[in-house]
Amino acid sequence: MGKSSDLLGGLIVASFGRQYLVETADGRLLPCTTYGKKGGAVCGDRVTVLPTSADQGVIETIEPRRSLFYRASEAREKLIAANVTQVVIVVAAVPSFYEELLNRCLVAAEVAEVKVLIVLNKADLTAETAAAAETLALYAGLGYPVLQLSAHGDVSALRARLAGETSVLVGQSGMGKTSLINALVPDAGARTAEVSAKLDSGRHTTTHARLYHLDASSDLIDSPGLQEFGLGHADRNQIERAFPEFRPFLGHCKFNDCRHATEPGCAVQQAVAGGHISQRRYDIFQRIIKPHLVTRG
Numbered sequence: 677m678g679k680s681s682d683l684l685g686g687l688i689v690a691s692f693g694r695q696y697l698v699e700t701a702d703g704r705l706l707p708c709t710t711y712g713k714k715g716g717a718v719c720g721d722r723v724t725v726l727p728t729s730a731d732q733g734v735i736e737t738i739e740p741r742r743s744l745f746y747r748a749s750e751a752r753e754k755l756i757a758a759n760v761t762q763v764v765i766v767v768a769a770v771p772s773f774y775e776e777l778l779n780r781c782l783v784a785a786e787v788a789e790v791k792v793l794i795v796l797n798k799a800d801l802t803a804e805t806a807a808a809a810e811t812l813a814l815y816a817g818l819g820y821p822v823l824q825l826s827a828h829g830d831v832s833a834l835r836a837r838l839a840g841e842t843s844v845l846v847g848q849s850g851m852g853k854t855s856l857i858n859a860l861v862p863d864a865g866a867r868t869a870e871v872s873a874k875l876d877s878g879r880h881t882t883t884h885a886r887l888y889h890l891d892a893s894s895d896l897i898d899s900p901g902l903q904e905f906g907l908g909h910a911d912r913n914q915i916e917r918a919f920p921e922f923r924p925f926l927g928h929c930k931f932n933d934c935r936h937a938t939e940p941g942c943a944v945q946q947a948v949a950g951g952h953i954s955q956r957r958y959d960i961f962q963r964i965i966k967p968h969l970v971t972r973g
């Protein structure tokens with residue numbers, strides 16, 4: 677442990693397993709590690725670091741987070757980004773996206789109390805995109821902002837929505853997250869090369885989170901492609917409430933602990949039958965909630 681006068685404030689702008697790159701208050705990029713076996717720090721974290729040499733430091737403390745976006749499978753938490761104000765879920769028609777994964781991201785954003793934006797990328801592939809847009813119309817109708825664009829074209833509508841926010845791009849790999857970063861951050865390639873050189877791990881550059889400054893008040897985090905999104909950290913009530921169209925019906929079922937599955941007098945099932953809740957969303961809800969029915973959340 678160093679004297680507190682040796683400590684520097686900083687921001688984690690890249691994470692590579694247990695190795696981090698910290699942007700210090702004086703503008704340097706300092707490779708850092710953490711004490712102990714477990715990291716616990718994540719891209720977007722504000723930290724204090726103790727420099728141990730001219731080009732190496734140790735993370736001493738992680739400042740309290742405004743938000744934490746993460747997934748959890750069984751007992752293991754997988755942190756994605758800290759202190760974000762917005763989750764940007766990137767989907768595309770090609771390769772096709774998993775609607776359940778989109779929904780899991782929406783639930784996680786709700787649990788993290790962070791707003792969301794859905795981006796339908798690759799709009800230049802017009803025929804395929806029309807079908808995907810139809811799928812997403814359901815979400816637009818529920819109040820989620822949906823932006824259709826091409827990373828290879830005009831991204832100004834997205835840039836406008838990123839202003840003043842710390843946003844994290846999430847989605848399956850191949851949806852175009854890195855392409856969007858490249859469109860939004862003119863020197864992204866050079867910065868990635870700088871990070872690779874600092875951490876001597878060029879082969880890892882696209883498999884871990886990276887934070888880019890868009891301007892003085894806007895940051896954008898690129899995250900590794902997702903194949904699954906565990907919601908082990910969310911309880912049943914949180915998941916139910918993360919489906920906004922369910923809310924008017926919650927608390928109106930015959931049984932207090934209704935699982936909205938096969939119970940009689942279920943207000944949610946009646947809402948599905950009455951067309952107030954879409955069958956698609958209800959089916960996805962049932963799949964998401966399944967592991968949460970074993971232990972009462």
Ligand SMILES: Nc1nc2c(ncn2[C@@H]2O[C@H](COP(=O)(O)OP(=O)(O)O)[C@@H](O)[C@H]2O)c(=O)[nH]1
Nearest residue numbers: 797798799826827828849850851852853854855
């Ligand atoms: N046609 C088209 N292809 C795109 C667009 N954005 C990305 N791609 C392509 O999709 C592939 C995956 O993009 P990438 O940015 O690596 O996706 P990531 O895995 O989400 O980071 C690459 O071949 C990109 O060139 C787009 O707007 N239109």
Ligand SMILES: [Mg+2]
Nearest residue numbers: 853854882901
């Ligand atoms: Mg990528």
Ligand SMILES: [Zn+2]
Nearest residue numbers: 929934936942
């Ligand atoms: Zn019910």
